[in-house]
Amino acid sequence: MLTVSDLHVSYGAINALSGVSFTIPQGAIVTLIGGNGAGKTTTLRTISGLLRPRSGSILFRGESITTLPAHTIVARGLCHVPEGRMVFANLSVDENLSMGAYLLRDRERIARNREFVFGVFPRLKERLRQTAGTLSGGEQQMLAIGRALMGDPTFLMLDEPSLGIAPRLIATIFEKIVEINRSQGITILLVEQNANLALEVSSQAYVLETGRVVMQGPSAELRDDPQLRATYLGGGPVT
């Protein structure tokens, strides 16, 4: 569904990605893990058109989206939930969700998506009139994901959905991610520092280190890899 080949991205003189390649099959949950500054966020921003790569290509459903502006990429069904609770703080929960369906014209479909979002995150329905900026961190993350779902994506990219969220809520959010994938067949690219959880819910994984893919394979295998365990999983025994 998505093929990234030899992506090079830099911020001025700083190279953030130096030759990143991976493929994501339709219907899968694939995870991209790596430490701080590995280039995970940069990868997602480049795919969604917020950053321009220096070289390399991005194919989405067989067509190049490498140089398209962000809003036309969203229109193709590729939606990005940015890192760190990026909700529209001064708009209500309801308005945030409506913004998610910004590109849709079909009212019935918007209503159906809204019901689906409420099904996944009942909490949002209770907070409809509340200003998004006053939601808790976990609620804001739900809203950010819900907002992305409003746009009818076929491909969803989540950037650290567990960031700054109570451990109790993290499990819920990950359950919901799996639910979204199973029930709607939405392909998911999950970026995480919480490698344990990410490897649990995904089928394929890529490990990024200073702008390069240093390891890849089925998630179950990577979970048992001693080297990876030592670096990212706290070195503990296999659970």
Place this chain on the structure above:
Amino acid sequence: MPRPLLYFLAALAASIGVSAISGQLDPYLLDVSMGVGIAIILAVSLNLVNGHTGQFSLGHAGFMAVGAYLSSTVTLFLGPALLGEEGGNALTQGLLFAAALAFGGACAAFAGLLIGLPSLRLKGDYLALVTLGFGEIIRVVFQNVEVLGGALGLIGMPAYTTFAWVYGGAALAVYTVACLVNSTYGRGFLATRDDEIAAEAVGLDTTRYKIVAFVTGAFFAGVAGGLFAHFKLAIDPRGFDFTRSIEIVVMVILGGMGRTAGVIGAAILLTLLPEILRPVAEYRMILYSLLLIVLMLVRPQGLFQWSKKGGQP
């Protein structure tokens, strides 16, 4: 009829009503209220850019200058030819003035497009720098064009600006901004301000929103300039300098960034303040500046606002 349209028509009718009896009103009061109305247009239109859309323009006086000068060229140079020997009747004069204002506004909007297109694509504070430069350049240009009076400025414009024109214009500005911002499409301005990356991520063309806001803002600044020119009947480049731009920015900030009612309140207050301080003559501007600083320190979130963050219009 939709509520905003109703308010707009009511405001329009009220301004025409007041205008009809303006002969009986105290001329000083009338004079001050015209200044207030023009300030409202400037503040409300800048609020669309700096308040609702979260950009930072410092060149509103520049767009006002473009409108003032170019509308004056219409009434000064084309007017006599179009209206004939007797100077036309009320209707033809009104039409000429409307055309002059529209022309001034359109030229300001076009200038806004020219400088907005390259600078609004960039993230960060480029707009502040570019608009700051624009305001100064436009002033120097008018200072050096001889047909426009050079440093001495333009004089002899016909006194077309009445209470009805000013407050009709203010009503139109408020109505336009309200319609833009309160529509489903218009939530995009607020979304762009709240979080540009998230806005792009849900499919908004944030550059287009910023340009629409900026060009609309420039248009109304141009109209305000045209009204100003045909009210003061003499304009010179110094009247549109950086200080003027700052004054309008302060109105928007004190009004609560994005709160139309607050911004109107601040425009009224800041225009009246120098008048109220008139008795203290030479200390007036010092006091005025001090008051501004105090207000900014005491009420950074806006004069008429009690919650912390700017939000609903």
